[in-house]
Amino acid sequence: MSLKLVRLDDRLIHGQVVVGWGNALAADHILLIDDEVAVNDWEKELYRMGVPPEMGVEFCSVTDAGTALDRCANSDKRTIVLVGDVETLLGTCEASDLVRRVNIGGVHERDGRSRRLAYVFLTDDEAAALRRLSEAGIEVTARDVPSSKPVPVWDFT
């Protein structure tokens, strides 16, 4: 299986993902699932600039996520899947059975959210959604960088 990481991070493509996780997992492909980015050329331009030349990147909407996930999982590419919010994460998990574990990498402060970890802020609804995901058999852990310890979902939601 070559979905090396499925990550929730509202900064989407940035140094921690590309350098930190990219190097640790020897990833060579990024699949960015986001309805807004998928239709905004200016956003795609910017996110492409953050990807080193030796890495590939593709964008898709939640509707197309199933096909894209299955294609990446069955290719010989080592893919990092990125989503920017809990809703998209749920859609991604629903879209393909090949998503077995998800990484909560960074959800930042916004109205209605409270601090769960230094890099995780969630509303009560979002926290409950992550717990349900875990109950449905998907491994949910928080971990910002590969060198830090994974925190199980029950310890931060």
Add this chain to the structure above:
Amino acid sequence: MKQGMVRSWLRSLLLQASWNYERMIGIGLAFTTEPLLRDLPGGVEGERYRAALARATQQFNGHPYLIGLAAGALARVEHEALPEEQVKRLRTALAGPLGSVGDKMVWAGLLPVASALGMVLAVWVSPTAAVLGFLVLYNAVHFVLRGWALYSGWNGGLRVGQRLGARLIKLGLRLAGPLAALTVGFALPVVGAWLVRHLDAQELVGAGLIAGVGVVFARWVWPTLGGNRFGLAAVAVALLLGWL
């Protein structure tokens, strides 16, 4: 030219003075952007100026020399009165590429190149020439980069990604690493020869031995150790052996 550009450029030099873990360079970005927001409809007492400035202080991170791309583009979309959600998305999308492009061009390119040329100047000309040469070369590129970033940010607006992806920047990114390797590779033997110029045959053998061990360490044994720590360890070992 857009009103406030010079002031914004000057302010960008102080960008990191309010660095903190909560917002990183967010406050600095707001300080840099502020002169570009003064001519929003309503002026500095107006609602739009206040709302835009408050948005500008949010958390942000990116390379300090390229911050003009963010300041310019964000000021531009405020002038174009884009919805708040779009402004936020632009801000988020800018952070990643500004960091990676800046790191590659400046920290892995310009800085080692200028340092290596400074070292060569120190050996071939004089220490004063080295200091001046380094400062002039480094800051010539640095100041132009800041100015280019601000200009391109303002003119690019929402399409700032196209400016950041311009051919010249791509060329810079491709050349930065190899150019750094070339200049440092040239400077090291020049400086090495200068450092050992007064040593006699026996001392030369000793210096060569330490250099050889250093290469083996860096290449095979302990690549993450770094030159400074290896050097200090070598000095400690030498002191211990001398004392025994």
